[in-house]
Amino acid sequence: xxxxxxxxxxxxxxxxxxxxxxxxxxxxxxxxxxxxxxxxxxxxxxxxxxxxxxxxxxxxxxxxxxxxxxxxxxxxxxxxxxxxxxxxxxxxxxxxxxxxxxxxxxxxxxxxxxxxxxxxxxxxxxxxxxxxxxxxxxxxxxxxxxxxxxxxxxxxxxxxxxxxxxxxxxxxxxxxxxxxxxxxxxxxxxxxxxxxxxxxxxxxxxxxxxxxxxxxxxxxxxxxxxxx
Amino acid sequence: xxxxxxxxxxxxxxxxxxxxxxxxxxxxxxxxxxxxxxxxxxxxxxxxxxxxxxxxxxxxxxxxxxxxxxxxxxxxxxxxxxxxxxxxxxxxxxxxxxxxxxxxxxxxxxxxxxxxxxxxxxxxxxxxxxxxxxxxxxxxxxxxxxxxxxxxxxxxxxxxxxxxxxxxxxxxxxxxxxxxxxxxxxxxxxxxxxxxxxxxxxxxxxxxxxxxxxxxxxxxxxxxxxxxxxxxxxxxxxxxxxxxxxxxxxxxxxxxxxxxxxxxxxxxxxxxxxxxxxxxxxxxxxxxxxxxxxxxxxxxxxxxxxxxxxxxxxxxxxxxxxxxxxxxxxxxxxxxxxxxxxxxxxxxxxxxxxxxxx
Numbered sequence: 400x401x402x403x404x405x406x407x408x409x410x411x412x413x414x415x416x417x418x419x420x421x422x423x424x425x426x427x428x429x430x431x432x433x434x435x436x437x438x439x440x441x442x443x444x445x446x447x448x449x450x451x452x453x454x455x456x457x458x459x460x461x462x463x464x465x466x467x468x469x470x471x472x473x474x475x476x477x478x479x480x481x482x483x484x485x486x487x488x489x490x491x492x493x494x495x496x497x498x499x500x501x502x503x504x505x506x507x508x509x510x511x512x513x514x515x516x517x518x519x520x521x522x523x524x525x526x527x528x529x530x531x532x533x534x535x536x537x538x539x540x541x542x543x544x545x546x547x548x549x550x551x552x553x554x555x556x557x558x559x560x561x562x563x564x565x566x567x568x569x570x571x572x573x574x575x576x577x578x579x580x581x582x583x584x585x586x587x588x589x590x591x592x593x594x595x596x597x598x599x600x601x602x603x604x605x606x607x608x609x610x611x612x613x614x615x616x617x618x619x620x621x622x623x624x625x626x627x
Numbered sequence: 628x629x630x631x632x633x634x635x636x637x638x639x640x641x642x643x644x645x646x647x648x649x650x651x652x653x654x655x656x657x658x659x660x661x662x663x664x665x666x667x668x669x670x671x672x673x674x675x676x677x678x679x680x681x682x683x684x685x686x687x688x689x690x691x692x693x694x695x696x697x698x699x700x701x702x703x704x705x706x707x708x709x710x711x712x713x714x715x716x717x718x719x720x721x722x723x724x725x726x727x728x729x730x731x732x733x734x735x736x737x738x739x740x741x742x743x744x745x746x747x748x749x750x751x752x753x754x755x756x757x758x759x760x761x762x763x764x765x766x767x768x769x770x771x772x773x774x775x776x777x778x779x780x781x782x783x784x785x786x787x788x789x790x791x792x793x794x795x796x797x798x799x800x801x802x803x804x805x806x807x808x809x810x811x812x813x814x815x816x817x818x819x820x821x822x823x824x825x826x827x828x829x830x831x832x833x834x835x836x837x838x839x840x841x842x843x844x845x846x847x848x849x850x851x852x853x854x855x856x857x858x859x860x861x862x863x864x865x866x867x868x869x870x871x872x873x874x875x876x877x878x879x880x881x882x883x884x885x886x887x888x889x890x891x892x893x894x895x896x897x898x899x900x901x902x903x904x905x906x907x908x909x910x911x912x913x914x915x916x917x918x919x920x921x922x923x924x925x926x927x928x929x930x931x932x933x934x935x936x937x938x939x940x941x942x943x944x945x946x947x948x949x950x951x952x953x954x955x956x957x958x959x960x961x962x963x964x965x966x967x968x969x970x971x972x973x974x975x976x977x978x979x980x981x982x983x984x985x
Contacts, residue, residue: 526716528712528714528715528716529716529718531674531679531712532712532715532716532718533728534679534705535677535679535705535708535709535710535711535712535777536709536728536729536732536776536777536780537702537705537706537709537729537732537733537780538729538732539702539732542732546718546728549718549719549720550718550719
């Protein structure tokens with residue numbers, strides 16, 4: 400028990416003293432996950448809008464399918480991306496395996512269902528009278544889409560934050576396509592799993608505390624958004 | 628050329644025909660009221676007129692041009708109209724931005740917008756609230772934002788759907804005043820749906836009675852209120868006494884109608900033998916305790932069934948062999964002491980009876 404307490408105290412010291420290794424790993428985690436979520440948002444928001452506004456056969460089925468992939472295991476996505484990026488795979492020529500770019504790409508694949516699904520449901524929760532009102536005031540189809548997206552802005556932001564939460568907390572994918580290379584692709588979750596296995600509880604606990612803090616901050620922001 | 632012309636317009640949802648063969652012409656500057664019960668198809672027709680929805684069949688011409696085509700032209704036409712929904716919603720932004728939105732979509736310059744929105748805010752009395760989030764406004768204020776938002780775009784046709792239906796009497800009166808102001812100042816063509824017949828009478832140049840997806844009668848307010856063409860229209864415009872009978876004789880337009888054994892005299896062009904309905908407005912019937920000497924041709928002894936106070940008036944139901952509903956002032960109802968079973972006389976003129984063919 401004392402060992403754990405000592406580890407915890409040292410962990411807090413690592414955080415408070417802004418230990419270079421801890422900060423570097425945490426920073427990399429943030430950069431990779433923020434990048435993957437923003438990049439995924441860039442195409443998921445318009446795509447979600449397209450799915451919501453267009454009528455096409457199989458729309459319901461497509462949405463159900465998207466929702467099914469909300470909880471796809473990270474290792475399955477990892478496997479998929481690994482196969483894609485491995486030397487023999489279709490994108491093998493890009494030499495991306497075991498790079499941060501591969502991790503960003505993998506996390507994008509991971510969060511696309513959540514972002515897309517929640518964007519569609521955010522848009523469909525907007526009062527049906529809003530697009531009618533916009534149309535009656537002379538908005539074009541594109542202008543109507545922008546109005547509805549604006550009305551759904553808080554729900555869409557919540558979707559992005561949830562996606563970020565899933566990206567930063569996953570470990571399977573980061574390990575499989577990033578390779579946990581020190582100073583290059585090592586992120587918080589992969590570091591924790593390795594350091595714990597090595598018996599270095601201090602670093603693991605420090606990174607764990609940072610992860611929990613990030614989760615806490617995400618929750619606070621989400622609550623604020625949902626109260627709007 | 629009419630500003631708006633509708634030819635054989637039909638709308639159906641699934642198996643239900645919401646609108647059947649609607650034909651309508653609205654002239655520039657005209658105020659046209661669409662009255663009819665809930666579910667008659669008023670909102671459906673207004674949405675088609677504003678080019679929000681597309682009809683199942685039929686044509687709409689705006690200023691002579693076919694408006695049922697899609698694309699850029701349709702958008703340009705829609706931009707010359709404005710539609711205020713029955714339950715207006717405001718965008719989740721400030722009152723100012725709500726009103727400015729329609730102008731921004733039309734690509735109007737920022738300082739121009741500022742000036743226009745400023746003027747409108749004054750007109751609707753919301754200048755002090757311009758920075759407030761519109762979602763925090765009351766029902767009446769939301770309605771005013773909706774009107775301001777529509778009027779700001781300076782539409783040639785303003786379409787209003789039951790704009791006072793969901794408001795308290797004071798807010799409703801304010802909104803009606805606002806609409807009256809718009810009619811007077813801008814000479815905007817207005818098409819408004821209402822189920823408040825009195826409002827239709829107060830504001831409209833012409834009224835169309837829409838029942839079950841069809842125009843049952845179109846005409847000036849006085850036409851419709853004095854001479855409903857059929858029983859449904861008569862019922863809808865609040866004629867409570869509609870008595871079915873048969874004309875037994877006709878002389879010089881004075882007809883005798885047999886109503887289940889009792890006879891009523893009325894003025895009508897219909898000939899003897901015609902099955903008709905006699906419509907008598909409750910306010911056209913005089914209730915008295917003794918038979919009154921007057922030129923009125925119809926006088927019946929009756930018994931009071933029930934008296935209900937309605938503000939300054941009392942609604943008296945009597946039985947004179949056939950049921951009649953009369954309206955008397957609360958004061959005279961008290962003076963006459965119209966309690967149940969009290970014997971009274973009901974008197975009305977032959978000219979007070981409107982005869983329609985069954």
